[in-house]
Amino acid sequence: MLDYKLLAALAAVIEQGGFERGSQALGLSQSAISQRIKLLEARIGQPVLIRATPPAPTDVGRRLLNHVQQVRLLERDLQDQVPMLDDAMPERLRLAINADSLATWWAAAVGDFCAHQNVLLELVVEDQEVGLKRMRAGEVAGCVCAAERPVAGANSEVLGIMPYLAVASPAFIARYFAAGVRAQVLPQAPAIVFGADDLLQHRYLATFGVTGSFAYHLCPSSEGFVRLLESGFGWGMVPELQVRDELAQGKLVELIPGRSIDVPLYWHYWRNGGRLLAGLTQHLRRTALKALLPL
Amino acid sequence: MLDYKLLAALAAVIEQGGFERGSQALGLSQSAISQRIKLLEARIGQPVLIRATPPAPTDVGRRLLNHVQQVRLLERDLQDQVPMLDDAMPERLRLAINADSLATWWAAAVGDFCAHQNVLLELVVEDQEVGLKRMRAGEVAGCVCAAERPVAGANSEVLGIMPYLAVASPAFIARYFAAGVRAQVLPQAPAIVFGADDLLQHRYLATFGVTGSFAYHLCPSSEGFVRLLESGFGWGMVPELQVRDELAQGKLVELIPGRSIDVPLYWHYWRNGGRLLAGLTQHLRRTALKALLPL
Numbered sequence: 001m002l003d004y005k006l007l008a009a010l011a012a013v014i015e016q017g018g019f020e021r022g023s024q025a026l027g028l029s030q031s032a033i034s035q036r037i038k039l040l041e042a043r044i045g046q047p048v049l050i051r052a053t054p055p056a057p058t059d060v061g062r063r064l065l066n067h068v069q070q071v072r073l074l075e076r077d078l079q080d081q082v083p084m085l086d087d088a089m090p091e092r093l094r095l096a097i098n099a100d101s102l103a104t105w106w107a108a109a110v111g112d113f114c115a116h117q118n119v120l121l122e123l124v125v126e127d128q129e130v131g132l133k134r135m136r137a138g139e140v141a142g143c144v145c146a147a148e149r150p151v152a153g154a155n156s157e158v159l160g161i162m163p164y165l166a167v168a169s170p171a172f173i174a175r176y177f178a179a180g181v182r183a184q185v186l187p188q189a190p191a192i193v194f195g196a197d198d199l200l201q202h203r204y205l206a207t208f209g210v211t212g213s214f215a216y217h218l219c220p221s222s223e224g225f226v227r228l229l230e231s232g233f234g235w236g237m238v239p240e241l242q243v244r245d246e247l248a249q250g251k252l253v254e255l256i257p258g259r260s261i262d263v264p265l266y267w268h269y270w271r272n273g274g275r276l277l278a279g280l281t282q283h284l285r286r287t288a289l290k291a292l293l294p295l
Numbered sequence: 296m297l298d299y300k301l302l303a304a305l306a307a308v309i310e311q312g313g314f315e316r317g318s319q320a321l322g323l324s325q326s327a328i329s330q331r332i333k334l335l336e337a338r339i340g341q342p343v344l345i346r347a348t349p350p351a352p353t354d355v356g357r358r359l360l361n362h363v364q365q366v367r368l369l370e371r372d373l374q375d376q377v378p379m380l381d382d383a384m385p386e387r388l389r390l391a392i393n394a395d396s397l398a399t400w401w402a403a404a405v406g407d408f409c410a411h412q413n414v415l416l417e418l419v420v421e422d423q424e425v426g427l428k429r430m431r432a433g434e435v436a437g438c439v440c441a442a443e444r445p446v447a448g449a450n451s452e453v454l455g456i457m458p459y460l461a462v463a464s465p466a467f468i469a470r471y472f473a474a475g476v477r478a479q480v481l482p483q484a485p486a487i488v489f490g491a492d493d494l495l496q497h498r499y500l501a502t503f504g505v506t507g508s509f510a511y512h513l514c515p516s517s518e519g520f521v522r523l524l525e526s527g528f529g530w531g532m533v534p535e536l537q538v539r540d541e542l543a544q545g546k547l548v549e550l551i552p553g554r555s556i557d558v559p560l561y562w563h564y565w566r567n568g569g570r571l572l573a574g575l576t577q578h579l580r581r582t583a584l585k586a587l588l589p590l
Contacts, residue, residue, distance in 0.1 A: 016491065017491070021491060050347050050348075052345050052347030052351055053345075053351055056347055056348055097519075099516055099519070102514070102516045102518070102519030102522065103516060103518035103519055103522065104522070106519070106522065107519065107522035107523045107525065107526035107528065108522070108525075108526050110526075111523075111526030111527050111528055114528060115470075115527060115528070120485060120510060120511065120512050121512045121513065121514070121528070122512070122513040123512070123513055123514045123515065123516070123519065124515070125515050125516050125519070175410075190415060196311065196312070196316060215415060216415065217415050217416045217417070217418070218416065218417040218418055219397070219416070219418045220418065220419070220420050221394055221397045221398060221418070221420050221516075221517065221518075222516065222517075222518050222519075223397070223398035223517050223518035224392075224394070224397030224398055224401070224402065224418065224420070224517075227397065227398065227399070227401065227402035227403070228402045228406075230402065230403075231402035231403050231405075231406030232406050232410060233402065233406055233409060233410070233416070
């Protein structure tokens with residue numbers, strides 16, 4: 001069998017983002033953690049970590065982390081059957097969620113489940129286009145994102161559609177679009193972009209035939225994004241769910257009423273993820289469609 | 296003089312988080328960017344980059360990035376005096392802001408300034424305790440955070456105080472605190488923590504004499520944090536500004552009414568940051584106190 005003391009050291013350093021925090025999480029000295037990882041590398045015959053800030057797993061390190069994640073979930077099932085093993089602490093579940101889901105429907109959809117199962121969440125926020133890399137890296141047990149194709153060892157299923165609207169403040173629209181939303185004006189009217197992976201604004205511009213560069217602010221925060229929109233910094237694509245009140249109150253206005261971009265959201269989870277993850281998957285099947293539209 | 300082609304390559308790789316994106320931002324091939332950075336390292340006689348994902352600057356790399364950031368701001372002043380140099384594109388300003396400021400007062404406080412100055416923001420979100428490391432790393436020109444002491448070459452001044460309240464949903468309070476908020480119950484009642492650097496919940500627990508470990512969810516998103524609170528996942532510390540409506544509507548309730556933790560916020564900016572940064576500083580002095588309390 002593998003030496004799980006060594007694997008736990010690797011997982012702690014990656015999950016906590018450093019040797020110091022990793023050692024604190026395990027209640028060990030930094031040199032003890034460091035020795036365990038060196039021993040693991042000596043046994044495997046290759047490095048498992050890239051020593052950077054924060055440390056990153058090598059390819060083989062990633063495969064080991066995937067394995068640790070799945071073993072932990074299976075251990076939970078075992079604890080149900082052999083209660084003496086249970087240390088009465090709530091289970092921790094690491095999940096990657098796109099920021100807009102976290103800012104809107106996610107909490108209401110899974111709150112009951114987490115309370116009943118006594119599970120504590122460790123959420124990692126990722127743009128919907130890139131959350132899967134956390135699954136591939138073995139850092140999370142499940143992931144909500146816009147990519148359909150599962151990573152090796154995982155399943156994916158569609159949760160529903162999140163429609164995005166192009167909106168701006170009335171003052172911004174008066175300043176830039178008084179003569180209508182035209183292809184000539186759009187590149188100069190600043191957009192707000194969530195991050196380098198957020199291509200929704202590009203896709204909206206493409207519907208006007210605008211494909212070159214355009215002016216934009218970068219704001220990697222869902223709520224900050226809406227605040228910038230309200231304060232007239234620019235126009236941007238936001239989930240209809242998130243700005244329903246602002247639209248009703250007239251604080252934000254659609255650029256072209258009724259023109260949305262529909263983003264499908266998928267739930268990815270390890271196939272051998274144990275009963276907790278299977279239960280969460282069943283629960284999500286029922287609750288996600290209370291907020292999302294059917295595909 | 297320094298070869299700014301080489302420095303620009305270094306800045307692009309760090310700011311864009313990789314060689315591929317850095318080369319796209321400069322419109323160069325990846326091998327051209329790579330050669331420029333190697334040449335820079337050959338001239339300086341030491342590495343400027345740690346080749347990880349994403350790449351990180353070495354100590355000397357960081358000093359070079361600080362310098363690039365300041366030169367860019369000085370160039371903007373020059374363009375005002377020598378308009379032929381101006382390429383008519385809006386200036387970009389990279390700033391680090393704590394997530395809770397971005398989710399609340401920031402946009403309203405600086406919206407007018409940015410629109411009048413035709414400046415585009417690139418915001419980096421950092422927990423209020425750690426934003427300064429972005430200044431030190433030379434990645435941003437200014438920073439809103441809870442640390443007072445400026446980094447070398449920068450000034451800091453207080454903006455005001457953001458009071459944080461400990462809140463939870465009525466259902467959560469009924470479940471865990473029906474007999475009052477007591478030190479014995481607090482470690483078992485799950486908290487919500489923004490990230491490893493968020494110690495506000497620890498500080499609140501310490502006011503009850505609770506200093507050991509406690510159950511918590513991790514949620515690195517300001518709006519997601521409030522959604523988890525509403526859905527009864529746990530209790531947590533949030534800016535009073537952010538949950539005013541939820542408190543008025545009874546969706547959230549204070550654990551102990553009137554017991555707040557006051558977080559002072561500081562504005563850090565490069566001393567030789569040029570007129571744009573000086574103007575933003577003057578503007579913030581006037582507008583931040585519309586939302587924050589005086590120190």
